[in-house]
Every structure is written in structure tokens, then in C-alpha cells.
Amino acid sequence: MKRLTHSLVFHAALGLMFAFLLVGRASAAAWNGIEPFKSTRADVVKILGQPIAESADGVLRFTVMGGTAQVIFVNEKFVTARKLKPQLVGTVLEIVLQHEHSSDTPESMNLLKNSAFTHEETQTSTVFRNMKQGLIYTFFQGTLKSTRYTFADEQWSKARRY
Numbered sequence: 001m002k003r004l005t006h007s008l009v010f011h012a013a014l015g016l017m018f019a020f021l022l023v024g025r026a027s028a029a030a031w032n033g034i035e036p037f038k039s040t041r042a043d044v045v046k047i048l049g050q051p052i053a054e055s056a057d058g059v060l061r062f063t064v065m066g067g068t069a070q071v072i073f074v075n076e077k078f079v080t081a082r083k084l085k086p087q088l089v090g091t092v093l094e095i096v097l098q099h100e101h102s103s104d105t106p107e108s109m110n111l112l113k114n115s116a117f118t119h120e121e122t123q124t125s126t127v128f129r130n131m132k133q134g135l136i137y138t139f140f141q142g143t144l145k146s147t148r149y150t151f152a153d154e155q156w157s158k159a160r161r162y
Contacts, residue, residue, distance in 0.1 A: 036134060040090055044060060058075065059073075066100060066102065067101075070096045072094045073090060074089055074090065095148070103143065105144070106128065109144070117137075131152065
């Protein structure tokens, strides 16, 4: 009986430690295996293939199912201005999906009742933000037009130089 009790206590403690390790990890919402502040240009090209366009400031554009994706990278100017760790240069800052024919609405995505999202409305658009995960949805006249995957709040604080 004593042995069983010790075994249960040990396994419960081990389970709690594992749970704390999982909760403690800061990560942003990833898309297609691409994650802000972690994935690099090489990772993006490996996952999405060659871009259809590249802007002068290095933003890559891809055709994806349902629309387009733009991948924006952290540059030195951004790191300096925001006082971030220099090793972030070249990692993904943000992924912007433009949905061309989406029929998704805030209701169909259960966003109106989801307390993890804040939202603000204008006459023609509604924006839902979950900065704890780094996820932003923009609806135009009630229909999903863009999804942004960016860094999470906790990642931002860990990325800063002190």
C-alpha cells in the first residue's frame, strides 16, 4: 500500500512538472508550420516553395489555396527600434493571409462568444484580436478577408533586450 501511494505521488508530481513546462513555453499561432520569431526565410521557402513576388523590403508573396500569403521578416531596423535581441533578424515577423472567397463569418468561427478575442468594429469592418496567441482576423462587411499570424505577447516580452 505504501509503495502504491509513493508511486501515485511521484507520477502526479511528474505530471504537474510536465504541465508547467508546456504552459511556460511562449509560442505564437503558427500557420503551415511557419511561426513568428522562429521560422526563417529558408523555412518559409521550404514549406511554401518559391514566392510569386518579393518586395524591395523582403516581403515574400505566395499563392495559397483560397488567396495569397505575405510573409514579413524581422529586419535590423525593427530590432534596433524595438530593442529586440539581434538573433531575431531574419525570422518571420508576421504572416498575412488574404482570403479571396471566404464565406467565414465571426459567427461561423465562434468568435463573438470567445473571450480570448477582443474586437472592434467600424462601419464596414470588424477586427478580432487574440494577442496572447498572436492571431488577428479582419472581416469586411461580415466576411473574413484577412488572417494575421504574428508574435504572441509573451514572445514579445522574451524577445526584448534588457
